[in-house]
Amino acid sequence: MTLKPEQMRITQVMLSRGMGGGERICIDISLALADAGHRIQAVCHPEFEGRHLFKHSGIGIHPLKVRWDYSPVARQRLRSLIKDFRPHIVHTHMARASMVGGAAGRRCGVPIVANMHDYAKLKYYRDIDHFFPGTEDLKAYLEKNAVDPQQITVIPHFSRIKPVDAVDPFSPSMVGMGRFSPEKGFDILIQALGILKNRGVELPLELGGDGPEKPRLERMVKQLNLDTQIRFAGWISDVAAFLRKGSIFVLPSRRESFGIAVLEAMSQGRIIVAAMAPGPLEILDDTIAFFFPVGDSSALADRIQEILANPEDAIKRANNALNRFTSYYGVDTVMPHMEACYRKMLNRKPTLK
Known part of the structure; x- marks a missing residue:
């Protein structure tokens, strides 16, 4: 040719x-x-x-x-x-x-x-x-x-990924996705939901992905009695549709050089909660996301409760994130x-x- x-x-x-x-x-x-x-x-x-x-x-x-x-x-x-x-x-x-x-x-x-x-x-x-x-x-x-x-x-x-035109109305629901490996920190997210349950707060979480940590994560879900809240969805083919299943997107990584999933969450107008790893900190700031210290499941639970208590502020940050995605990413x-x-x-x- x-x-x-x-x-x-x-x-x-x-x-x-x-x-x-x-x-x-x-x-x-x-x-x-x-x-x-x-x-x-x-x-x-x-x-x-x-x-x-x-x-x-x-x-x-x-x-x-x-x-x-x-x-x-x-x-x-x-x-x-x-x-x-x-x-x-x-x-x-x-x-x-x-x-x-x-x-x-x-x-x-x-x-x-x-x-x-x-x-x-x-x-x-x-x-x-x-x-x-x-x-x-x-x-x-x-x-x-x-x-x-x-x-x-x-x-x-x-x-x-095609960005949404506007942020959806808030619903108390969460999504996360990535490879199920230790550095991705999905055990921290599950622990945070266990903490919230002990505080009397329950909300659904869909986890997309697979990997060597999946059996351990499944055991954690059972041990914390979170079976009715957490669903493992497997590898995701339609990322946009999956992200729109929850208003809140969590990136709980212990180590993250960038975090492509963060960009995808921004594009779909999700409310982002991210660990303070180097990659997310370079993409995000507190006008477009919520942060918690790496590995701190209690602080992650606090951020989620903060969103539930003030969804209007959270939606504003999601709008800012969507605008940043379209301008830069x-x-x-x-x-x-x-x-x-x-x-x-x-x-x-x-x-x-």
Whole structure:
């Protein structure tokens, strides 16, 4: 296929099986680039749970199973895919994809960029030419670890989710979603509902997601007699519809570099309660959200009661959050910066190894 001068071929590499915030970012970037007329080669795990979401006439999906980070078979297979597609840029997501994709892209002489989704060990990113951290805090982490500032461009994460026109009337209901792993802190949220129940306050909570912590979380729900209040909804395909099931969205993470779910909650006019982790603190402030100290389930219960006692103030913050999303975190705001960075990189040639 002949491309117009403004079009690019871009290989997106993301090798995890599960579906979380980082995976959604990769999918959203791929779809946004395809919508803009670029040709995308999406390289993903053959059993990736979100593989069907890459569906677009401008995206070709190529399965690649990587059993370990140094797999010579996987690297050779990826080099073959890259040589066949002849991309202008290789764009990697998360540690394993950056290690395997970086090595393959380097051998093929293609510039390599990596989205930084968390505070990963940089030994996995040794072949990366340029970094896209989503926050200033992640940029500081890279610089602290001796990455040249000229190799770093802060590009906020975004969401392709369609924002609502207005905030819904308040209802005493909650939602949360993400990977069920210790750092995401869903046990803290469940503990907070137990505290509220002891205070005589009961409200429903829907939890979207899955992961290794799910059995423990289910046991907690039973031990705290919250079976009638908390429902596990599994992985969510329609994020917007799920978020609208509750007026209050809680991000209870112990550690969070950005929090794509926060943007999605902002877009749907949810009342946001977030742990004071670095990522949320860079996106949010107390005009658009409520905060509690990381790991403090009692303080989280206090914030929820504060919302129930004054829903008018909470709705005002949700409106402010919706306005901020449309101004700063929509696809039309963020993607031109990424495309401009791609084009700038095309003027530099990576070093062949």
